[in-house]
Amino acid sequence: MLTKPTNDPRNDFAGRSRDIQRPPIADINALADERTAQGHALTNLGQAVLGLEPPEAAMDQVRRYLDAGGVQGYSPDPGLPEVREAVAAFCRDHKEIDHARADNVMLTCGANQAFVNTMLTLTRPGDEVITFGPGYFDHDFAIRLAGCVNVEVGLPQTGERFRFDIDAVADAVTPRTRVVVLVSPGNPTGAIIDDASLERLTDLCAQRGLWLVSDETYDLLTFPGAHHRSPASLPQAQAQAQDHVVVIGSFSKVFGLAGWRIGYLLGPAWLVEEAIKAQDSVVVCAPVPAQLAALGALGQVDDFARHARTVLLQRRNALLEILDHLPWVTPTVPAGATFTLARLHQDLVDDVALCRDLVIRAGVVTVPGSAFGPRGAGWVRFSFGNLPVDQLQEAGERLRQFDPYASS
Numbered sequence: 001m002l003t004k005p006t007n008d009p010r011n012d013f014a015g016r017s018r019d020i021q022r023p024p025i026a027d028i029n030a031l032a033d034e035r036t037a038q039g040h041a042l043t044n045l046g047q048a049v050l051g052l053e054p055p056e057a058a059m060d061q062v063r064r065y066l067d068a069g070g071v072q073g074y075s076p077d078p079g080l081p082e083v084r085e086a087v088a089a090f091c092r093d094h095k096e097i098d099h100a101r102a103d104n105v106m107l108t109c110g111a112n113q114a115f116v117n118t119m120l121t122l123t124r125p126g127d128e129v130i131t132f133g134p135g136y137f138d139h140d141f142a143i144r145l146a147g148c149v150n151v152e153v154g155l156p157q158t159g160e161r162f163r164f165d166i167d168a169v170a171d172a173v174t175p176r177t178r179v180v181v182l183v184s185p186g187n188p189t190g191a192i193i194d195d196a197s198l199e200r201l202t203d204l205c206a207q208r209g210l211w212l213v214s215d216e217t218y219d220l221l222t223f224p225g226a227h228h229r230s231p232a233s234l235p236q237a238q239a240q241a242q243d244h245v246v247v248i249g250s251f252s253k254v255f256g257l258a259g260w261r262i263g264y265l266l267g268p269a270w271l272v273e274e275a276i277k278a279q280d281s282v283v284v285c286a287p288v289p290a291q292l293a294a295l296g297a298l299g300q301v302d303d304f305a306r307h308a309r310t311v312l313l314q315r316r317n318a319l320l321e322i323l324d325h326l327p328w329v330t331p332t333v334p335a336g337a338t339f340t341l342a343r344l345h346q347d348l349v350d351d352v353a354l355c356r357d358l359v360i361r362a363g364v365v366t367v368p369g370s371a372f373g374p375r376g377a378g379w380v381r382f383s384f385g386n387l388p389v390d391q392l393q394e395a396g397e398r399l400r401q402f403d404p405y406a407s408s
Ligand SMILES: Cc1ncc(COP(=O)(O)O)c(C=O)c1O
Pocket: 048, 109, 110, 111, 112, 113, 136, 183, 186, 187, 215, 217, 249, 250, 251, 252, 258, 261, 262, 263
């Protein structure tokens, strides 16, 4: 007879992953896959991707690389020099970060790896990292994997929008605080920080000797009336940016290159050198074909971003129109990015159960707000970036027929 081991390794490991929730989108996608395999039709308003094909110039660059043949080796750890320079030029021309140079840039496997590299390089275990909540769950994972404490500051809501409360950040600073993380446009809120708050936050970080890590994954995806500004572009930051601002960027959303896993970090040149230690131990370098795809995409950035914004605006408005007429949710109006966070009616307390119900009974995939931290409980994130308007309307029909109070 088999005896059960007393020290089951599944219960007896001390890894930092232990205190981290499973990636929430993986769970909801697993349920969606199960339903699809059973023959049910589903509409995916879950994943925050843009359902657009990447720019042709991106694929042309990759084709040229394949046609050239030869040994397909590593690039230098921080990336190919011409791609680093192209990213620096993009940051100068489109983000007004005048001091950006090739040696300020490291190419990474997406913005996520840029964030992990940054955390591993800037922090010591036990440090506190201030984030805004509800916020992007992968930042929480990375902060914890670095052995740090995520100190979440709320995003108060005014009318249909969220605000960045800089007084609350100042109150949350302790002697252990090392980093403040800003995501603007934010995930899951689509909120954009206003210029006055951005200046206050940048000054606060400079005065208190804190790093400001600015995740600008959705930088070019803004709606009329809103504009994205990087803290690294502020006049006071231009002088001090070498010391305390790190910008994180991505090719996943704006250019439809999520599967290629390509992004970057931009910071002081010495920090980029230092981050090579994290980079080398995980991936050595970002995949060379992906770096080249990014290079090609940057050559078409203006046309492509304009197109992406036009398409996204139509999709955003179509989804808001649908949600506005549902009695059980109240959407907020995102200023940028590819989703809206909608508050559930107060009777509906369990957003996780509701999102499961939405998959099973309405055939619509969404993400429960509590995936984005405790402040997201009672909310649901609906992504509109991935689907054309007619498919959003089809999902709207099913949402209208869905009764959240009926039991499944
Ligand atoms: C704020 C934010 N940062 C980073 C990422 C991941 O970007 P990438 O695909 O470049 O790793 C996402 C994806 O949803 C995001 O919302």
